[in-house]
Amino acid sequence: MFHRRRATMAAFLLPAITVYGVFMLYPLARGIYLSMTDSLGGPIAHFVGTDNYRAMADDPKVTAALWHTVLYAAVVVVVQNGLGLLFASMLFRRPRVRKVLNVVLLTPTLISPVMAAFIWSYLLAPSGGINVLLDLVGLHGLTHVWLGDTSTALYAVAAVNIWMFTGYSCAIFLASYMSMPAELLEAAALDGARGWRRFVSIEWPLLAPALTVNVTLSLIGSLKVFEFPLVLTNGGPADATDTLTLLVYRNVFGGGKFAYGVALSVVLLVTVVVLSSATSSLLRLRERRI
C-alpha cells in the first residue's frame, strides 16, 4: 500500500520536471553546445570547438564588458548593503518611525527597472533634475553630464540600481534585527554595551546570515543587470557602460554573431556561478566561525 502511494507521489513531480527540463535544462545544455559552433541561429551549424572563446580573449569589447560588469557589481554590493545596514540599524533603534519609513524605503523596489531608468534618465540629464537642484543650492561646480561622461556613467547607472534596491537590503537586515533574541540584547545593555560597541560585538555577528543573503542576492542581481544600462545609456558613452548582458543581447539578436553571443552568455553563467558560490561559501564559513 505504501509502495503504491510513493509511486503516486513521485508522479506529482512530472509536470514540474517536464516544464523545467524542456524550457530550462535543455536550453542550458543546448546553449553550451551552440557556443562551440558557428551557428547563425538557422539550421546549419558546424562544430568549431573553442574558437568563439578564443576570439573573445582578443576582443577588447569583451574584456571591457567583463570588467564593467564586475566593477558595477562590486559598487552595487558594497554601497547598497552599506546603506541598507545603516538604515536598518537606525530604524531598529526607533520603533516609532520604523514601520512607516521601512515601507517608504521599499517603494522604489516595487517599480520596474525600466520605469526607474525612465525617471532617472531625466534626473541625470544635463539640464535635468539633479543638475538644476545643484545649481539651486549654489553648487554649480558639481553639475555634470552624469551619463555622458565615460568616467561617471557606470557609477551613475549603478547609483540608480542602488536607489532602487537599498530598501530591499534594509528590509532583509531589519527582519534579521527583529528576530534577535531580546534577552541577549538586554544582557548586553546591562553590561553597558551600547552604540558602536553593541553594534560590533552583538548585532554584527547576529546579522551574519542576513549579510550572506543580502550580498549573494545583490551580487547575482547586479551581475545580470540589463534594463538599467540598456535604457539609461545603451552601453555608451564610448562603451563605458557596456555589460556582458548587453553584449549577449546585441550579438544574439541583430548582431549576426549568434554563436558568439551564446558563448558570451556561457561566460556570464560562469561568472555568476563562480563569483556567487565563492562569495556565499566564504560568507557561510564566516557565519560558522562567529
Added chain:
Amino acid sequence: MTSNISAPPTGPRPPAHARRSSDRPSPRPRRTPSGTPRITLRRLTGGLGTVLLCLGTVLFVLPFVFTVVTSLRTAADVARSPLGIPHSLTLKNFTNAFSQIHYGPSTLNTLLITGLSCAAITIIGSLAAYPLARITQHWSTTVYRLFILGTSVPVFVVVAPLYLLMRDLNLLDTYAGVVFIYTALNLPVAVFFYTSFIRSIPGDLEEAAALDGCGALRTFFTIILPLLRPVTSTLLTFISLQIWNDLLVPLVFLQDPGKRTVMVNAYSFIDPHTVQPTTLFPAALLGVLPLLVIFVFLQRQVVAGMSAGAVKS
C-alpha cells in the same frame, strides 16, 4: 520555519519595547549625579539621528514625488522651471501617455501573462515539492538539487537557445510560450520555498490519513494544500512583481504589437533621451500604477513577503 518569517510585522514589537525600557534606566542608578547630562546628550543625538533618518528616507522618495508632480504639469510650465511650484495642474499628460503606449490592451496582456504564470508556478511547484520533501531517497535529492541549480541561472544564459526552441515549437508570439518560460524560470524558487515549508510540517497527520485509506493525491489536496496558504502569498508577491516588471522575455518572445506588455510598449515607444519629462513620467507612472494600487491594499503582506523571500533563500 515560515512562522517566524511571517512574524516580523506583528510579533517583534514587545521585545523591542522591553529592550528599550530596560536599556535606559539601568545605567541611571550607577552614576546618578553625573549621569543626567549624558542622558540628555544621548537623547539629543538620538533625536538628531531620527531627523537624519527621516531626511535620508525623504531623499529616497523625492524622485517619486518629483515624478508625480511633474507629470501633472504642462510641458511649457516644466520647461520654464523644472523644479518650480506648478502653476496649473493637468491630466492631459496621462491621457496622452495612455494612448501612446496602448495602455489598456497592454495592461490586460501583462495581467494575463502574470496571472497565468503565477498560477502555473504555484500549482506545479507545490505538487513537485510534496514528494521532494517527503521521499528521502537518492534520486529525490538529485532532482531537488537540479531544481535548486536553476536559482542562479540568469535568463540571458538560456535566452538564445530558448528562442530557437520557441521557433521550432511554434510558440513565438504566443502567451503560452512566455508563460512556459516564466514557469521554468521561477520553478526553482517555488520548489525551494515549498519543499522547505512542507519539511517543517510534522508528518503525523498524513500518516493517519494514509492509514484511513487516503491516497497521496487526496492527502495533498486536503491536508498539505490548505497549509501552504501563507507561503503561497509570500511567493506570489515575490514572483508577480518580477514577472510584471520584466522586460527581456516579452521583448524577445512577443513581437506581435497586439500581445505586447506594458514594459515593452513603454520601452519601444518612448526614447528617454529625446522625450520630455511630461511624456516620460506619466508613462513611467502608468506602468507601475497597478502594482502601487495592489501595494497600498496589501502593504503588510508585500513588505513581509519581500523580506521573507530573501531570508529563506
